[in-house]
Amino acid sequence: MQxxxxxxxxxxxxxxxxxxxxxxxALRGSAYAGADCAVLVPFPYLAQAGEILKGSRVAWxxxxxxxxxxxxxxxxxxxxxxxxxxxxxxxxxxxxRRALFAEDDAxxxxxxxxxMKGGVxxxxxxxxxxxxxxxxxxxxxxxxQLKAVVxxxxxxxxxxxxVAYEPVWAIGTGKxxxxxxxxxxxxxxxxxxxxxxxxxxxxxLLYGGSVKASNAASLFAxxxxxxxxxxxxxxxxxxxxxxxxxxxxxxxx
Ligand code: 13P
Numbered sequence: 001m002q003x004x005x006x007x008x009x010x011x012x013x014x015x016x017x018x019x020x021x022x023x024x025x026a027l028r029g030s031a032y033a034g035a036d037c038a039v040l041v042p043f044p045y046l047a048q049a050g051e052i053l054k055g056s057r058v059a060w061x062x063x064x065x066x067x068x069x070x071x072x073x074x075x076x077x078x079x080x081x082x083x084x085x086x087x088x089x090x091x092x093x094x095x096x097r098r099a100l101f102a103e104d105d106a107x108x109x110x111x112x113x114x115x116m117k118g119g120v121x122x123x124x125x126x127x128x129x130x131x132x133x134x135x136x137x138x139x140x141x142x143x144x145q146l147k148a149v150v151x152x153x154x155x156x157x158x159x160x161x162x163v164a165y166e167p168v169w170a171i172g173t174g175k176x177x178x179x180x181x182x183x184x185x186x187x188x189x190x191x192x193x194x195x196x197x198x199x200x201x202x203x204x205l206l207y208g209g210s211v212k213a214s215n216a217a218s219l220f221a222x223x224x225x226x227x228x229x230x231x232x233x234x235x236x237x238x239x240x241x242x243x244x245x246x247x248x249x250x251x252x253x
Contacts (some may be wrong), residue, residue, distance in 0.1 A: 005035035005220060005251035006162065006204050006227040007244045008123060009186075009234025010063060010091060014047055024052040026237035031057040033044050034248030038089050039231055039234065040123075043077050046085040054086070054163070061089030061120065064097060064141065067110040069118070079118025086200075090115045091229070093145070094125045096167045105148035113153035116160060123206070123229065131167035146189065158198040163189060163205050165227040166206040170209025172231060179218045181226070182207045186224035213242035220250035 018039070027039065038059040041049050049060040064133050066076035082090055092115060093108030103111075108124070115122040126145040128138045140167070149157055165185050170177050177185075186205045193200035207219050208229030227247050233239045 001039050003202065003204055003226050005247040006038070006206060007205065007230060007240075007247045008040055008089060008091075008162075008164075008228070009230050009240050010040045010094070011036050011234060012063070012096070013042065013233060015042055017048060018116060020045055020048055021052065023235065023237050024049060024058075026054040027058045027241070028134040030241050032241075032245050032248035034251040035244060036137075037247075039246045040089065040091055046082070046087065050086045055205055058123075059088040061087040061091075061123075063091045063094065065090045065092065065111050065115050065118075065122075066119070067107060067113065067114045074136065078128070079115045082115075083119045086244075089123055089127055089162070090120045091123045091164070095127055095166055095171060099168070105145050106152055108145070109148040109152035112149060112161065116157055118122060120192065121160065121162060122157075123164050125164045125166050125208070125229070127166040127168055127171075127209070127223070131140055133169060136159050136184060140184060142189060143192055145192050152240055155193075155196045157194055157196050158200075159204055160174075162202065162205060165189060165205065166208035166229060168209075172210070174209040174210050176212070176215050176219070177207065179222050182219055182225055183222035186222065190224055209242060211237050213246070216243040216246035217250060 040061045040063045066078045092111040097103045112122040126142050128141040190200040204226040206227045206229045211228040211230045
């Protein structure tokens, strides 16, 4: 079955009103119908993204969400709030959240459930560190991260989610996984989901980690790579648009 490709730009902790505007306006003016596109912006810029991108082919979303809907949780932002600002997507369990903000697998699974309940599609990020890869633990680490969803909120969540495989050693390092390395893990993820009773063929699996215009086409050509989660390159309009175009071309082949 043909899955639509998706390219999502994760701005991380970057942006300012003026520079956002020129980037978002460049994206708004473009449309590669063969693939979907989204930007995940810092919370304060959601309103700006919505205002500029409304009516365009580019969706917007956030980089994190609270597991709680409301209450005494200072500093948190909930899924209903994201939904109110028109977010279609939210990343959960990005490796930077896991490593720098001590998010564990169970917390990430609860955030995924909260996003879904609030009507925002979660992009669940998984991936191994370099030490884990070198120790031959890649498949086990990814399985453990995904299994927290099965053991917590339940496998049904996967049917309407996006999964992003982001090897930590490839993030912001310029060291991209080879298309074969990405395909190997994506294939494992799809097989796992199938084993857990999920209709894995409909779950988009994105690759993230130093995706650039120059390597996007070869990654997106792999049968289980349904697009990309793009960090640094999503901050440069021409670069990000070329990645979107590569996804659209791969998606219509
Ligand atoms: P880079 O594309 O900058 O390596 O970042 C990847 C990433 O973390 C996207 O979520």
